[in-house]
Amino acid sequence: MKGKILDYSFQQNSGVIAGDDGNRYTFENHDWKGEGLPSRGMNIDFTTEGSIAREIYLSLDSPAGVSGEKSKIAAGLLAIFLGGLGIHKFYLGFTAQGLIFLLTNTIGWVVTIFLLGLPNIILGIIALIEGILYLTKTDQEFEQIYVINKKKWF
Secondary structure, three states, X not given: OEEEEEEEEOOOOEEEEEEOOOOEEEEEHHHEOOOOOOOOOOEEEEEEEOOEEEEEEEOOOOOOOOOOOOOHXXXXXXXXXXXXXXXXXXXXXXXXXXXXXXXXXXXXXXHHHHOOOHHHHHHHHHHHHHHHHHHHOOHHHHHHHHHHOOOOOO
């Protein structure tokens, strides 16, 4: 049967599939036969045992770019080199957090003069830590944590 992955939890190694028959099926990581980890939106082929999906393969017609929409290398380098401006946050789709970085390090410099630039230094350290975290995650972990689950900080 064909279907689409609706959700996958990296921590629990399980997920939910919407089958083309209109039913939903649960699955565990040991039933996944594709490379890497499954992720939301992948088109798949699978067999069923009741409400459980088995022998799950990535379908040949799975849309390109579902997995790996955001590059951990790009996000990490943006955080390390342009992190003070929040460019990495904008890249990952976290507009509010990006604005915090951007406004603090541009317009907010007037206020931070009285605080000896401490907010700017703190945001720079946060960006550096985030950049290192992005680069040390596997591609699957990065995608699950920051793209699918949309973890905004650290």
